[in-house]
Amino acid sequence: MAEFLQFCFSGLTVGSVYALVALGFTVIYNASNVVNFAQGEFVMLGGMVTVALLAASVPLPVAGVAAVFVAALVGLALHRLAIEPARGSSPVELIIITIGASIFIRGVAQVVFDKQFHKLPAFSGDAPIHMLGATILPQSLWVLGGAGAIVIGLHLFSEHTLVGKAAAATAANRLAARLAGIDTTAIVSLSFALAGAVGAVAGILITPITLTSYNAGTLLALKGFAAGMLGGMGKPLGAVLGGLLLGLAEAFGAGYVSSAYKDGIAFIVILVVLLSLPQGLLGKHSAERV
Amino acid sequence: MRALLSARWVTLGVLCLVIAALPLVFPSSYYYRVAALVWISAIAAVGLNILMGYAGQVSLGHAGFLGIGAYAVAIGPARFGLNSWLCILLGALLSAALAWLVGRTILRLRGHYLAIATLGFGFLIALVLANEARWTGGPDGTPVARVSVAGFRLAGPVTWYWLSGALLALGTALALNLEDSSVGRALRALHDSEIAAALAGIDVARCKLWAFIIAAVYASVAGSMLALFDGFVTPDVASFLRSIDLVAMVVVGGIGSSAGSILGAGLLVTLPQFLTVFAEYEQIALGLIIMLVMIFLRRGIVPTAQQLFAPRRR
Amino acid sequence: MTLLVAENVGIRFGGVRAVENVSFAVQAGHIFSIIGPNGAGKTTLFNVLSGIYRPDSGRVLLAGEDVTGMPPHRLAAKGIARTFQNLQIFYGMTVVENVMVGRHLREDRRIVPSMLGLPSAARQNRATRQKAREILAFVGLGDPADEPAGSLPYGALRRLEIARALALEPRLLLLDEPAAGCNPVETAELGELVRSIVRQGVTIMLVEHDMRFVMQISDRLLVLDGGRTLAEGSAAALRQNPEVIAAYLGRHGAREANPALS
């Protein structure tokens, strides 16, 4: 029982990390149908900028806010300088652009920062919380709570603000939204900035657990993308569900089956889910119109 | 009709000419080495273009098949005493069989969902290659036995330049033939509209599966060539980043065009060699170039050039 | 001879009954039209007949054979071809290649000979291209055959879809709003084209909003409303049907239908 619970805690810890990354994918995908492979770099920036500022004796809260702003600006720049000029390109061409962007951001980070691993102090200390013989780090709860808060925030934003509604309209039909007088370009820009900010928040929350380096974004993007697809692309709640399921699959895979193949087990779970639900857990099945 | 037919031969003729003429300007065997790598990567890219460019299906796990081909020529001769050439064939067969098995299920998925499924598939192959150390040597990799023809040991960049160049010419010819055939048209049709293709009598699932299998075989053969050329192979050959590289080659060169895939391979293989002058700014330059090509050369290099030289075309 | 029979066909999406309990029979060599207001289930019915949707109830018989739920490519092999209300052109291809795709079933589809570029493959390509050009000439698109399909004007794209469908040499051709977006002259030309297709022995089913066109050309009509059959019969009979006049023609097409029949 204690063992099972420990695997659960591990899965939730890792899963909430994936969920946070996947949420950033969701924001951009929703507004523009772009899968942004540079999302992992936003997360990396959140962690690395905070680390760098902290090293320069800036207090943690200030450093965190600054990092969120930096990542939001980078997101904005990514849209204005790379995605918007290539409007009309096919999805796979846009993916290649975001991959180029991720290489670029990584390249800049390795020059500006360094190539070592870094960490941030845990927000509520390192003393594990004991529960029925299993333990969980307080920071895991921060990450889990952060994912929840972002989901709720995104929901409130899209349901209860004019900008959010405009974003939803842009996502549903860009042309129609423009005809309705919405500045769709600005809306998509905003979504990139928002995704940058969400990514940076994720980076700050997870760095005490995952550690970070200029190179940390690649794998996070991979897992976050997988989690987003598992949940159904474009669904914030799906992103969280997908992330948690992925994390739990890895933890139970490592605990009960084989730690060497746990990543494989996670991907098999993804394949099985997608083959039975081709649009992910929460994705809508859209009939093709002819 | 004659225009199309001749276009096919022009592409092929130019390719052969380039392969034949390049050595005239090569000052050292290092150039042969880089060029051989370009040809080998281009074989995989031309194959992937059949899946992505013709049929419009994305694979983010195609390096998995590179891995199968590479390890076939590493393990077969070392463990079973098989002939290396036979192992290229066996690797291709294994890749085809696996593509058939996996493709039957995952090709039902569309767009990004297919992308993540193929990504997972490639990831699994890389994972097996890294974990089954008894067979594969693990993450440190394993040496690959040199091949010989009639007692003559095939080693050295020059030999492999010609070998891989010839194979690329052959692979390109096959791909171009396919493009202008019943099956090729079927693939390009389902790319634009699966429903209209199905109603024209095309078995969409079957055609996609064929494209997947053919692309897998191309990648497998390229993987075998790479392993034999390098004389050493590690699981990196099947990594996600390598899959992304292949996709980038196809897209940067111009999706749907075999010449574009070759050009894309040339660009992405030689870029790191150029960019060494930038030292620590190398990654920045690489990312920037990829973005700029995709932004300013819409649809990739070859289609942009075509538009430039044929302005009356749409 | 009866070519196509639908028996109690029904399909629902979620809770919505898109088509319910529809039955009819199409005689070979006829032009059989389906009319009705928007949302009546006309295109849905076409999607069932062409295998895109599988009906929840009922049967579809083609020349006596039960083809219910058969996938589109097998129905195509059985001789059903169709065009689309929302054009489904292969924009990545030239005009003639679009039509060549329609010859798919008539071609040798083995991979290896194609890839090797054997003389037989080249011969087949020539033959297919020749046939495709003939069909394009038949629908009046002989000239732009080698242009990219996307360069054609809208009306020509509708003809291109018909040409592609004809390339199958179908027994039954389903035309989904072929006159949509066409001007009167184009519509008249289209009528000629449809008639000449019928003369070649192809049975035609038509979904169309242009009542004048439909009433002139059809041998028999099926009127759908809200997914149900409202009436079926000849144009003359339907014009007399008070229910049809009230429910449909009266609202939408009486002015066009009446002069068309008089």
Add this chain to the structure above:
Amino acid sequence: MTKRFRLLPLLAAGAALTVATAAGERAVAQDIKIGSVLSATGPASFLGAPEEKTLRLYVDTINAEGGILGKKLVLVVYDDGGDPSKARTFAGRLVDEDRVTAMVGGTTSGTSLAMAPIFEDARVPFISLAGAVEIIEPVRKYVFKTPHTDRMACEKIFGDLKARGLVKIGMISGTDAFGKSMREQCLKVADKYGVTILADESYSAQDSDMTPQLTNIKNTPGIQAVVNPGFGQGPAIVTRDYRQIGVAVPLYESHGVASKSYIQLAGPAADGVRLPAAALLVAEQLPKDDAQRPVVVGYKQTYEKATGEPVSTFGGHAYDGLFILVDAMKRAGGADPTKVRDEIEKTTHFTGTGGMFNMSPTDHLGLDLSAFRMLEIRNGDWYLAQGDR
């Protein structure tokens, strides 16, 4: 759309290839060229970065002091990003294009093993900076290496375990090349030290939680100690999770974490962890009469002053490689690769950061177990463990 204009792009490709490498560093004929292919970016960049800094730093120092045999050293560095195939291409470039006298590099075992045949074929000496014992076993005529082998690390750990009477152990290894290779070696030498491995778990290099694996180890009856072969960030997380779930038995790390960054990342959890490492990490603690003391203190101070970063053994391996090569060139009286190779093989009593090197035709590393010190982490710093020396 017709496809007539495929000619030009292809020609452009050809042109691109021909000038592909016109940008290599040009050196004067009298200069001595040394090559280096390092993983300065990618997952192993935390190894490659200090290696590159060390090489650049000391080549500049040597040149400032008048070079070698009156000639200037020119260092050509390429970044392979951790990709063996790329490393191989760059190795070919060093040999064919730059025509280097020797190569000091090869950050990972994978890249080193991939490059080895090229230097063998070209008869250019290659001093690898990677761990795996396969690099020098079987002996390749032109391939050497400076880091202790992973087998030696296992033996050092097992020796310490045996001395403490802790012979039933659990292992948790990284699935990266380093962890996997060291795990294999540990399994091979376990019997020799009477060590039994009761649990054998693994994790991926960038995993962020290892509690499931550690829970399984913790629940294995009879475990007396845990060994963690791995490098990079993984061991820091293993250490943290180890304390989190409260495993009570001693934890051993490998020489793969022999940098201050491990202690920083793992924090207080690292207290009490033991690991085998070179004397470099405890430079100032060495006895005054220790032969290694001047070398390691000198390197440590120079490196830390020049870079502002704490020293690691990884950069130390590059230091050792460079100076073994420099000494060999001095003895050879020139830069002829074959003669230099012969002299490298004759390296004896060379005191480097890694220990005392005594190479021979059958031993292209030349270190023995005495090169390793058993260290223990206490209060965030390295100390020589009790019972070591």
